[in-house]
Amino acid sequence: MSDQPLYVSRIPIFPRRVSGSYRTLKWWMMGLTLAIYYLTPWLRWDRGPNMPDQAVLIDLVNRRFYFFWIDIWPHEFYFVAGLLVMAGLGLFLFTAALGRVWCGYTCPQTVWTDLFLVVERWVQGDRNARMKLHNAPWTARKMRLKGTTWAIWLLIGLATGGAWVFYFTDAPTLARDLVTFQAPGMAWFTIAILTFTTFVFGGFMREQVCIYMCPWPRIQAAMMDEGTLTVAYRDWRGEPRGKGLRRREAAADLRVAGPLVGGRSPLIPMPGVPNTTTGARLETAGQDTRPPGDCIDCNACVTVCPMGIDIRDGQQMACITCALCIDACDQVMEKIGRPRGLIDYVALSDAPREAAGGAPIPAWRHAVRPRNLIYFGIWAGIGIGLVFALFVRPEIEMTVAPVRNPTFVTLADGSVRNAYDVRLRNKNGEARAFLLSPSMGTAADVSIESRPGSVVRVPADAQERVRVYLTAPADSEMAREAASDARLWVEDLAGGARAHVDTTFNGREN
Amino acid sequence: MSKRRIDPVTGTETTGHQWDGIEELNNPLPRWWLWTFYATCVFALIYVILYPAIPLVRDATGGALGWSTRGDVAAEIAEVDASQADMRESLVSIDLAALDENEALLSFATNAGGAVFRTNCSQCHGSGAAGAIGYPNLLDDEWLWGGTIEDIAYTVRHGIRNENDPDARWSQMPGFAEILEKEEIATLVVHVQSLPEGQDPLAGAGGQLFDENCSSCHGMDAGGDRSLGAPNLTDAIWLYGNSTERLTQLIERGPFGVMPPWSERLSEAEVRAVAAYVHGLGGGEAQVGEPADDTAAGNPNDLMLGDETPE
Numbered sequence: 001m002s003d004q005p006l007y008v009s010r011i012p013i014f015p016r017r018v019s020g021s022y023r024t025l026k027w028w029m030m031g032l033t034l035a036i037y038y039l040t041p042w043l044r045w046d047r048g049p050n051m052p053d054q055a056v057l058i059d060l061v062n063r064r065f066y067f068f069w070i071d072i073w074p075h076e077f078y079f080v081a082g083l084l085v086m087a088g089l090g091l092f093l094f095t096a097a098l099g100r101v102w103c104g105y106t107c108p109q110t111v112w113t114d115l116f117l118v119v120e121r122w123v124q125g126d127r128n129a130r131m132k133l134h135n136a137p138w139t140a141r142k143m144r145l146k147g148t149t150w151a152i153w154l155l156i157g158l159a160t161g162g163a164w165v166f167y168f169t170d171a172p173t174l175a176r177d178l179v180t181f182q183a184p185g186m187a188w189f190t191i192a193i194l195t196f197t198t199f200v201f202g203g204f205m206r207e208q209v210c211i212y213m214c215p216w217p218r219i220q221a222a223m224m225d226e227g228t229l230t231v232a233y234r235d236w237r238g239e240p241r242g243k244g245l246r247r248r249e250a251a252a253d254l255r256v257a258g259p260l261v262g263g264r265s266p267l268i269p270m271p272g273v274p275n276t277t278t279g280a281r282l283e284t285a286g287q288d289t290r291p292p293g294d295c296i297d298c299n300a301c302v303t304v305c306p307m308g309i310d311i312r313d314g315q316q317m318a319c320i321t322c323a324l325c326i327d328a329c330d331q332v333m334e335k336i337g338r339p340r341g342l343i344d345y346v347a348l349s350d351a352p353r354e355a356a357g358g359a360p361i362p363a364w365r366h367a368v369r370p371r372n373l374i375y376f377g378i379w380a381g382i383g384i385g386l387v388f389a390l391f392v393r394p395e396i397e398m399t400v401a402p403v404r405n406p407t408f409v410t411l412a413d414g415s416v417r418n419a420y421d422v423r424l425r426n427k428n429g430e431a432r433a434f435l436l437s438p439s440m441g442t443a444a445d446v447s448i449e450s451r452p453g454s455v456v457r458v459p460a461d462a463q464e465r466v467r468v469y470l471t472a473p474a475d476s477e478m479a480r481e482a483a484s485d486a487r488l489w490v491e492d493l494a495g496g497a498r499a500h501v502d503t504t505f506n507g508r509e510n
Numbered sequence: 511m512s513k514r515r516i517d518p519v520t521g522t523e524t525t526g527h528q529w530d531g532i533e534e535l536n537n538p539l540p541r542w543w544l545w546t547f548y549a550t551c552v553f554a555l556i557y558v559i560l561y562p563a564i565p566l567v568r569d570a571t572g573g574a575l576g577w578s579t580r581g582d583v584a585a586e587i588a589e590v591d592a593s594q595a596d597m598r599e600s601l602v603s604i605d606l607a608a609l610d611e612n613e614a615l616l617s618f619a620t621n622a623g624g625a626v627f628r629t630n631c632s633q634c635h636g637s638g639a640a641g642a643i644g645y646p647n648l649l650d651d652e653w654l655w656g657g658t659i660e661d662i663a664y665t666v667r668h669g670i671r672n673e674n675d676p677d678a679r680w681s682q683m684p685g686f687a688e689i690l691e692k693e694e695i696a697t698l699v700v701h702v703q704s705l706p707e708g709q710d711p712l713a714g715a716g717g718q719l720f721d722e723n724c725s726s727c728h729g730m731d732a733g734g735d736r737s738l739g740a741p742n743l744t745d746a747i748w749l750y751g752n753s754t755e756r757l758t759q760l761i762e763r764g765p766f767g768v769m770p771p772w773s774e775r776l777s778e779a780e781v782r783a784v785a786a787y788v789h790g791l792g793g794g795e796a797q798v799g800e801p802a803d804d805t806a807a808g809n810p811n812d813l814m815l816g817d818e819t820p821e
């Protein structure tokens with residue numbers, strides 16, 4: 001072993017404040033996602049008496065999922081599964097088109113970290129002030145500032161954990177129970193865990209969650225290709241980088257192209273290639289005969305990066321494509337009077353073309369390409385299928401499962417009886433009665449095990465399972481033949497709606 | 511594998527692992543990661559001490575807390591048993607004929623009875639209760655010894671034709687191989703086979719043989735006798751099948767189906783529960799004197815609404 005330490009502690013990152021169009025977009029996304037998260041449980045939706053009036057409710061106890069006008073029963077879980085598949089495909093689509101935009105704009109880890117950063121900046125000041133405070137000894141002032149920051153973080157964490165539990169039960173009731181300390185232990189436990197994880201993940205671990213804990217950066221490498229738009233540095237335009245506007249101006253009309261090494265500027269360190277190490281760059285920077293690039297090495301892009309990386313080093317796993325470095329650099333470019341876009345959303349495939357002086361390919365051409373269209377097609381297809389399934393959901397739901405043990409029973413008078421396990425679901429707020437009857441023209445007679453008549457009463461918002469017998473007289477064709485078609489009708493005696501289920505009837509030949 | 515060396519680009523030592531020319535850097539771990547790892551180690555140690563963990567030859571270490579999943583299950587079973595004690599008590603004391611008026615108790619009895627049936631009865635009568643040759647089908651409406659819930663409970667309690675229980679139901683059909691000629695038996699078989707089709711039991715040569723040998727138990731009308739467990743020969747159900755070979759064998763040797771007395775193994779509550787379950791399978795008979803259930807159901811196409819409207 002060398003004298004390598006066994007571990008390294010986190011190198012704190014103090015992102016500088018930045019403004020610009022992407023930052024504005026990020027503010028909007030942050031507001032939108034936080035609003036959705038915190039407010040959704042408080043939306044009301046009238047479903048009639050005896051039914052919850054919460055618009056979005058995951059009722060685990062009664063195994064119901066309410067989403068506005070849609071309520072989903074356990075047997076309809078394919079709706080939820082479909083939504084999850086759509087979410088997955090949507091992630092593929094966005095990753096193939098725009099890299100880790102999910103990470104940069106909507107991932108909860110990003111959103112809450114961003115929120116925590118706002119607090120940190122508000123209490124302790126921007127980058128330089130925070131760095132100074134971090135390195136300062138623990139004085140009363142430092143304790144006060146850090147303590148205030150942490151306290152606000154904790155409050156946000158508490159609100160985050162608190163909002164989560166409201167999705168699972170009636171929000172106003174639970175809120176009252178929480179205030180009066182009568183809420184169930186599970187609620188407190190959940191709130192405690194989420195408060196803790198929000199506090200620690202958003203306040204202290206931040207980019208470490210993205211780099212070490214989250215599997216997505218590893219997966220994204222397989223999801224992206226050279227046509228994917230990602231945040232990148234146009235090194236062919238920026239190099240050689242250097243400070244000093246006057247020097248740039250002096251060299252402005254020097255148009256001698258320097259030798260490219262491996263298609264890249266020699267100033268990017270490349271192992272094994274002479275004159276490309278960091279030291280070489282510093283040495284040669286002053287004597288480089290090539291006209292200087294647009295990058296003035298101001299480090300603005302580095303200081304705003306919440307992941308603490310230098311995008312000019314090329315694509316890297318840690319980059320969440322939040323585009324804050326684009327905003328930072330664009331401001332710099334504006335100041336020095338160069339066109340924006342030194343750091344920009346570009347595709348890998350564009351690099352050689354643009355480096356050779358070609359015009360950039362518009363972003364929409366990267367977005368609209370076969371791979372993305374196929375993802376979108378599948379995604380939309382599932383969505384349309386789900387919506388369709390939603391509209392053709394039967395009003396009366398009955399499932400009929402023929403009993404196969406035994407397939408039929410001969411009765412004393414020679415008639416043949418088949419049994420079916422019938423489930424009737426009543427999605428209404430009040431109890432309903434359903435009348436079962438066989439199809440017209442079939443010989444069979446319907447009866448229900450251990451109940452007189454053929455009416456099944458189902459309590460409100462519940463399902464009832466009954467065993468139903470179809471009996472065909474001894475001399476009927478149904479009784480003789482191996483299998484014949486049978487149809488079971490059900491009628492809602494309250495509304496008059498009718499539905500049927502087709503099944504088979506096993507006769508003596510069986 | 512190759513030797514460890516310092517990677518010139520990053521200045522980091524390599525681990526010496528190399529795949530397709532790609533070398534692994536020996537970067538230090540994040541501190542939080544390391545501490546999480548130590549914490550899980552400590553947790554594991556404490557867990558192994560407190561809970562059953564290490565498998566031994568026959569057993570496993572018990573753990574300092576004395577906790578086990580089996581203990582949990584035993585406690586849960588005891589809890590359920592205790593919570594059902596009331597139900598079981600009232601099941602034992604209730605008049606079985608009135609069971610279907612007590613919905614909660616009936617559903618308890620049929621559920622418990624189903625479990626008893628699957629454990630104890632399904633070996634002979636089948637898990638679907640459809641029986642087999644020689645083992646009655648409990649789904650149909652033919653009952654050798656009666657199909658009221660009390661009849662069924664009695665049969666379960668004492669069994670059929672077993673010598674250990676003096677109260678067991680008992681009857682025996684003799685073997686006719688010594689009594690009748692081969693041709694006579696053949697005639698009788700053909701005659702018996704024609705009974706469900708409406709043949710007069712006393713008609714012809716077969717009828718005479720039937721009258722002389724069989725009618726004392728099966729009745730002059732071949733309708734059977736429940737007090738003797740003698741089956742009805744005019745219905746469509748044949749416990750031993752109705753092929754010529756089977757009927758010949760049956761008449762020659764005489765069947766002797768035995769059912770054990772279950773009161774030796776089941777509690778009275780369990781006997782009653784399983785009787786309720788079997789009674790509910792579709793062939794159960796109401797107590798004598800009660801009107802049969804009205805199971806008539808019309809086709810909704812011609813059904814007058816209101817006919818069946820629940821109150």
Ligand code: SF4
Binds near residue numbers: 305309311323
């Ligand atoms: S380099 Fe940093 S600031 Fe730039 S997009 Fe990536 S994560 Fe964001």
Ligand code: SF4
Binds near residue numbers: 302332342
């Ligand atoms: S912000 Fe732009 S100009 Fe400044 S260092 Fe980064 S790339 Fe160069």
